[in-house]
Amino acid sequence: MAIDLKAEQALKLWQEVSMAMVHGNEPDLTLRQFTILLTVYLEPPPHTVRGLAMRLGVTKPVITRALDTMGALKLLKRRRDERDRRNVIIQRTVEGSVFLEAFADTVRTKARDLPR
Amino acid sequence: MAIDLKAEQALKLWQEVSMAMVHGNEPDLTLRQFTILLTVYLEPPPHTVRGLAMRLGVTKPVITRALDTMGALKLLKRRRDERDRRNVIIQRTVEGSVFLEAFADTVRTKARDLPR
DNA sequence: GCTAAATGATACGGCTGCGAAACGAATTGG
DNA sequence: CCAATTCGTTTCGCAGCCGTATCATTTAGC
Numbered sequence: 001m002a003i004d005l006k007a008e009q010a011l012k013l014w015q016e017v018s019m020a021m022v023h024g025n026e027p028d029l030t031l032r033q034f035t036i037l038l039t040v041y042l043e044p045p046p047h048t049v050r051g052l053a054m055r056l057g058v059t060k061p062v063i064t065r066a067l068d069t070m071g072a073l074k075l076l077k078r079r080r081d082e083r084d085r086r087n088v089i090i091q092r093t094v095e096g097s098v099f100l101e102a103f104a105d106t107v108r109t110k111a112r113d114l115p116r
Numbered sequence: 117m118a119i120d121l122k123a124e125q126a127l128k129l130w131q132e133v134s135m136a137m138v139h140g141n142e143p144d145l146t147l148r149q150f151t152i153l154l155t156v157y158l159e160p161p162p163h164t165v166r167g168l169a170m171r172l173g174v175t176k177p178v179i180t181r182a183l184d185t186m187g188a189l190k191l192l193k194r195r196r197d198e199r200d201r202r203n204v205i206i207q208r209t210v211e212g213s214v215f216l217e218a219f220a221d222t223v224r225t226k227a228r229d230l231p232r
Numbered sequence: 233g234c235t236a237a238a239t240g241a242t243a244c245g246g247c248t249g250c251g252a253a254a255c256g257a258a259t260t261g262g
Numbered sequence: 263c264c265a266a267t268t269c270g271t272t273t274c275g276c277a278g279c280c281g282t283a284t285c286a287t288t289t290a291g292c
Contacts (some may be wrong), residue, residue, distance in 0.1 A: 003129075005119065005226040008154075008158075010223035013119075015154035022151050023173050030146070030279075037140050038131035049240055057139050059281065060201060064241060069278085086239040086288045100127060108125035111119040146249075165270055175251065180271060185248085202258045202269040 002051040004112065009114050016110040026099070027073055032067045037075055040090055041100055046081070075099055118147040125230050135156055142215070143189055148174065153191055156206055162197075162205040191215055194205045 005013070021028065029037065035056060040047050043055075049063045056062075067090060070076045075096040082088035121129070137144065145153065151172060156163050159171075165179045168193035172178075183206060186192045191212040 002232075003119065003121065003125070003230050005224050007217065007224065008218040009119070011154060011225070012158055014219075014223065015158050018147060018151040018154065019172070022148055028147050028214065031134060031144050032138055032279090035134040035162045035209065038127060038134065041133050043162040050238085056135070059170055060240065061242085061281075062279085065279070068241095072171075084289070088240060097161070101123065104123040104126040107130065108121050108123060111121045111241090116118075116121050148249090168266085176270065177251075177272085178249085181249070200259075200269090230274060 009116075010115065011113060013110055020106050021103075024070070024087070026027055029070070030066075031057065032062060033070060036063065036066050037070060037100070040076060041092055041096065045089070045091070048081075048087050049090070052090065070096075118140055125232075127204075129223075129230060136222050136226070137219075146182075146185070148172065148178060149170055149186060153178065153186060153212065153216070156192060157208055157212065161205070161207070164203050165206070168206065186212075198203050 016049045035053055039052065039055060049067070051061055053060045067076060067078060073076060074093050074097075077091050077093050079089045079091055081089050153169055155168065155171060165176055165183070168179045169176045183192060185196060189195060189211075190209050193207050194207050195205045195207055197205050
């Protein structure tokens with residue numbers, strides 16, 4: 001059964017989740033950073049800088065910088081591809097999984113309590 | 117009937133909507149700006165700088181700056197409160213409504229097509 | 233082997249948002 | 263009336279992200 005949302009419900013869901021993120025003490029990622037994070041966790045590996053840049057439709061430095069930032073936060077990590085040492089493989093971390101699981105939980109709670 | 121999302125669905129929904137926003141040519145708002153926009157459109161008026169600052173848990177200059185930015189984009193507008201001229205009332209615009217309706221539509225479409 | 237191509241990182245200048253503090257205008261209250 | 267309060271804005275120095283161009287390293291092609 002498909003998830004059926006009314007327009008008002010969609011907006012309310014986004015507002016409440018966004019509000020929770022603003023209120024929370026977590027580092028606030030930019031839209032691009034968050035999209036990269038979700039993509040790495042949800043789409044099949046391997047993930048490279050170039051691949052992510054194409055997937056998001058942004059330039060490579062955007063990915064490199066986002067990896068610097070989120071790497072420092074331990075939300076993602078880099079590894080050199082030993083079979084082609086030009087490539088960098090982007091991988092998940094435990095901290096990133098925990099972060100996204102908490103986020104998913106927020107979304108689920110807000111969705112469940114949405115007025116109909 | 118409550119909206120029931122699995123954790124993976126919640127994340128996938130966020131990823132696809134975020135990806136659509138990154139791909140789109142619209143100006144990308146910060147998380148705070150977007151939260152302010154949604155709050156003004158979804159919660160009962162009147163909205164003031166101070167009220168929004170308290171609601172979001174941020175300082176007043178954050179609101180002022182966000183209104184400068186989103187005002188230039190015509191997503192929101194300011195009006196002096198004539199009954200107490202210290203106050204500024206923040207109001208919706210046609211452009212803002214169109215913007216959020218399009219956004220809601222994206223969310224609805226992505227939610228509907230979510231794998232179960 | 234040696235040039236050309238591919239990959240990710242870096243340098244640069246510019247723009248935008250941030251928090252803290254100070255400010256001007258408007259209102260309140262004694 | 264006039265000092266204190268309230269409200270939104272502005273200023274300041276700082277930090278982060280942006281796109282473009284360039285770089286070093288590694289691989290591919292001939």
